[in-house]
Each structure stands twice: as structure tokens, then as C-alpha cells.
Amino acid sequence: MSSAVRVRFAPSPTGYLHIGGARTALFNWLFARHHAGKFILRVEDTDKSRNTEEAAAAIYDGLHWLGLSWDEGPHVGGDFGPYFQSERDSIYEKYLRQLQDAGHVFEDNGALRFRSPREHVIVEDLVCGKIDFDLTNPGTHPDMTIRRPDGSWIFHFVNVVDDIEMKVSHVIRGEDHLSNTPKHIELYRALGAKLPFFAHIPLIMNKDGSKMSKRDQGASVDFYIKRGYRPEAVRNYLSLLGWSPKDNREKMTIEVTTKIFDLNNVVRSHATFDPEKLHWLNGEYARELGDNEFYELGVAALKSAGVKIEGFPEGFLRAALQTCKGKINIFDELPSYCGFYFTDDVTYTPEGVAKHFTAENMPRLRAVRDALAALQNFDASELETALKAIATNLGVKVGALVHPTRLAVTGSNVGPSLYHLLEVLGQPKVLARIDRALSHQ
């Protein structure tokens, strides 16, 4: 039926992958996969052809991390290369000549400009609908420059030429290009080329309504990689920005999203990036990690946070991390959540001290200490039994023992299950820490 779907993501190598760019790449990728088409990566390095590979590395890394593999482009090649604009000069020269021969180009102070036909151009956008642009007024729509005096090319021209040359069937890009589209259409027509389908997707904004820019924390995919986010969570969250399955599904595998994604269910209005929701979604994915996977990722997170885990046996590490599984949403929360396992020098939170190291609690902590010292099997169930027995004896709720004990041993009011954490830590350390707390005052 329809001819081959070919879409592309065409970032310029700036040294990082913008979250909005990642979302554009994702939509292109999803569209390609949905229609069994090709997803092309093209590096638009017209200006700075210096450290392209280096700067582009962040883009490759980000796309790989998100699971967005390309069928044509850097490293994988393809029939329509090269995939760096800096290497396509002869192609642009050829198209320029064609334009010149047809009388569409004039010179202006050394720069080359395209003479607009001065007509109305109707953009038929798959997302935004039919839009009529009036380009008849040179005052408001000047003839676009296509080549600078120094010989370098302007985006509009090379972008269109490459899309023609690479046989791109659908141009799916950010809405910031919607107003540029009529100009591009003029170029297609002047070159006698068949128009692709256009689809402009809504922009992603900051909380305050501003465009996310590289100075904003979280505007770079790298930010999420470094913090230990799950790529499937970021990918899933991004898919929900400007697109909806139109039912109440939110957490979806990439397979499901690919199956139901299409341009007709892309939303038209701008979306605000909500870190809270990503945080939640990441937790959803983190909770379904297998024990081993959680362990590997946990170790990596602790290491990169500088937690000294070297001297500890793997069994201890595994047991410690196991008590954190299901409790954290993002791996960068891990160091503060379970750092107490790896240092005897726990610092008590001031609020905790005020609330739990009270005059009436200290004798209770003492009682806990004595009972724990007498325990033969220092495991979670024995510990639970012991704590509950003491509570009964003292006529208090277990909470009255749990809180001060937790604070004494971990320094915090929140953390893994107390009984399990005590078991992992082991009797000697637990007793030592309680003793230290008892002498705290």
C-alpha cells in the first residue's frame, strides 16, 4: 500500500541531547517502528565541523540509552550517506546549481538568497491541520539566505535537500518549525521535489512556561542517566508528553506504545515537563526490577555516589540492597537511604534526636539492647518476636521501641524494615551502635 515510511531525527551536535530532542527522536522512532519504516539519524553540523564526533557522542549515548536505534546514520551507514552535513558539500552544490539554473537564486553582499515566489503556501500538517501562510509580503517574509559569504550553508536549504536526497517521507519535528515550513515548501517546489508529509509536535516547556534550555536542570538526557533513572521510565514518560493512547493507560512497554502510536493521536498543545510524575513512573519501573538487576544497579549507584562499599563482602551487599528494593523510586536516592550499612559513624538527624532520644525512651532502648544481646538467632523473625515481647513487658507499643532503635542504628527515621536491617547489620554492630546512642545524651 503506502510507499516506504522513512523518518529522521536531525540534531545538531551541541554536546548534549536535549530532552525535547529526545522526545522528537522518540516520536520519529515510534512512527518508523509502527509502520515498519526506517529511522534515520542525520547530524546537522553545518556550522561547527570541528569536534562533531565528540559532540555527537552525547546524542548517540542518549539515543542508545533510551533504546532508540537508528537504521541509517553514523556508525551504521546506509544508502543515502554520508549522514553528516559537513560531508555533503558536493550534494548541496549540485542542488544549488539546479536552483541557480532555474533562476531562483540571487546574490546579496556575498550571500546567496532564494527568491520567494511570493505566494500563499498551504501547509497540510498531520497534527496541526491545514494552515494558510501568506508569503506575498517581502517586508514580513524576506527572501531566505541559503548560503553565507564564507560558503557555509543555512539550515533551511540543507535540511530540505537532505530530506529530498534521503527520501524522507514524513518530517516529524518540533512545532518551532511550523512557521518555517512554508519556506521549506517553496524550496521543495523550486527543486521540483515531491513534498513529504509534515507533522509538527508540541513543544515541551518548563514549569514556569519557558522553553527548556540547556541551563535547566533536567533538560539534558544525560542528567537522567547520571542520576540512575530507568531508561524505560524516561522513555515512557516522554511518550506521554504530547501524545496519548486515548484511554487511561500510562505505564506501557515500548512494544505496546509502538503498536498504538500514530500521528493522529498526537496532542496539539504544549506540555509542561513534570519531574514529579517522572519520579513516580521511575519508581513503578524500579519496583519491578529483578533482585539481581536491582543489585547491580544499586552497587553502581552507591559507587558513583562515593559510598565506600569496597571492604564489604558481596553477601552483605546483596542483603543490604535487598532491604531497599521496592522502597526507592530513583537510584540516586539509594546512598542516603542505605548509607548507614557502610559506616559505623552514623549521624543522627536532629529532628530524630529530639523526637526519639527522649528521657522516657532511653530506658526502653536499654531494654532493647539487653534483649538483643541475649538473642541466639539474630534474624528478622527472632528480632521481631523479641521487640514485641519487650513492648508487651514494658506496656508500650512496639513503635516506642522501633523508633529509637532505628534512629540509634541508622541515624534516620526512615529506612528499610527495621528487623531486616538489624539482621543484615548483625549483632555486634547493632549492639555497638545502640551503646553509642545510649551514651549520646
Place this chain on the structure above:
RNA sequence: GGCGCAUUCGUCUAGUGGCUAGGACACAGCCCUCUCAAGGCUGGUGCACGGGUUCGAUCCCCGUAUGCGCUGCCA
């Protein structure tokens, strides 16, 4: 300024010419419970404004406002 696009809870969104306008995140309360999470239950907040069209508009039309984008020899 000109041109373009947009406007449903704080946020992401569903939705229809007549519904108690639905879900999710966040928030609050309750339950569960060794804390925190998770899970369960409950709750509050929304159709930007003004005109039409219509028996009836959140939905259709026109304005206004606001936001965003484009208006480069940036991409």
C-alpha cells in the same frame, strides 16, 4: 509590531451539542503497618473571558486575554 499555533483540575491528559466532565501525578485524610514506601479507600480543586449560533454549549463561529513559536548570513 507582523504572522502562526495553542488554551479541560497545580501538572500530564480523556471526553461529548444534553454526562454527577473521567483517569494519572502531586496534595490531604483514613486503612494496612516496625518507619518509609507499596497497596486499598475517601476528598478538594478544572472546561481562560466576552459575544453569538442553538431548545441547550466545555464542545461550533467571532472577538478578547494569556502563553508559546517564527519573523537571522542559529538550528
